[in-house]
Amino acid sequence: MNFIETRGNDGKNALEVTFSQAILNPSASFGGLYVPKELPHLGLDFVQTHLTSSYKALAFDLLKRFEIDIEDQAIQTAVDLYDAFDNPNDPCPVVKLKEDLFVQEQYHGPTRAFKDMALQPFGSILAYLAKKQKENYLILAATSGDTGPAALNTFKNKEGIKVACLYPSGGTSDVQRLQMVCEDGKNLKVIGIHGNFDDAQAALKNLLSSVTFKEELNKHGIKLSAANSVNFGRIIFQIVYHIHSYIELLKQGEITLGEKIYLIVPSGNFGNALGGYYAQKMGIPIEKILIASNENNILTQWINDGVYDIRGKELILTKSPAMDILKSSNIERVLFDLFGAVRTKELMDDLNEKQIFTLTQDEKSKIQSIFSAVYSNDAYGLDKIKEYMNNNYLMDPHTATCLKAYETLKTKPLKAVMYSTAEWTKFSPTVLNAIKQNQERYHDKEALQEIAQICDTKITKSVQDLFGSTVIHKNVINKENIEKEIINFIQN
């Protein structure tokens, strides 16, 4: 199956590209994104076929249905990476919380956040392509905490790939920082920046438009690629686990075949939610996708009012930092799917030029027939963490945002699956604040130990081990020196 562009074609790019091409060069005409030309129809047959499949087999079959230009062996190698998750047979278990509420735990991978679900197999596919094309790639990442560790872990020691990862020094949790700075691998460079996440991201953008930088890469025969969630190579793996949710409820005897369910997704860049949207389009019985946001409530406004307005808006730093976002990239794929390329280009041009786009009444209704949205603040999230802890379930602050959607948006008596996108160990100071109802500033290490004691639970070994690990990447530098630093790195 081929891929086309969300904002139409500029006459310079090919009209259609293969999956490999869309992965290796993810920027499409007019600043758009690549999307599959059509989606395979799965329906209930597919669900029934996979009632007894392993997660790996489900993922393999789904990728095959897309008829992508990747050899079976490479797809198999990619999905085999789920073997390194806590339970290879069920990398993302679905757990019952209430009569009508279930949680899919998406954090059982190596870096304890849901980014692993897609970045692990995606990294394997990208490395396979680099090797096949005999090309060298530099992956640049700016991270606020979860993408960095997941990208470093998946590309570690992969031939033909180098990763340079920028993070705001002091802007991540201790666990997130240690996951990055202790990651060894000759092909990895982790750089702390004096500044915040916006500074790291701005530095990355500068680099991408720097002529000297590009010349230097060319000299070394290195191409640039991106591992952010606009890459369809990540999205394809994010469809699988939504189908898994449905199959799990069936297997657990909670629904009958064909019965609809709700999905509740804590959203930022909308990659997770987009996977659910595609699953629904492909025939999985999904009643609605409920979008949970934090106080950066841009997605709520888009879905409820049909207006995407970032004029004069400033990013609010919340306790669910992976959802702190103003420009949510993947909604563009939904716009394209519903309204076509001409309209999508119009809307995205409006957003770029005027910082706002407005949907028509009809368009808004269309969106609202698929999604509902609500946001909550930190105080609400902390309350919910405590409430659920009292019922013996520990969750992180991103996951907690889902409960607002569960309480206010689920209008039918159907079952709902919410997504837990990070393990509590990754945001332990916040979780301890919730449990003790205080605002003290804890270090991760003490918070982890105290929570483990209060809740009589274990700290995940890989997280515990971080505190005794050797710091390999010690650099914390000023923005002005990033280019020089990365050029030094690629010369070695």
Ligand SMILES: *Cc1c(COP(=O)(O)O)cnc(C)c1O
């Ligand atoms: C990335 C992330 C999200 C947001 O997911 P999107 O696909 O960008 O919407 C939510 N929670 C956590 C913990 C994350 O790391």
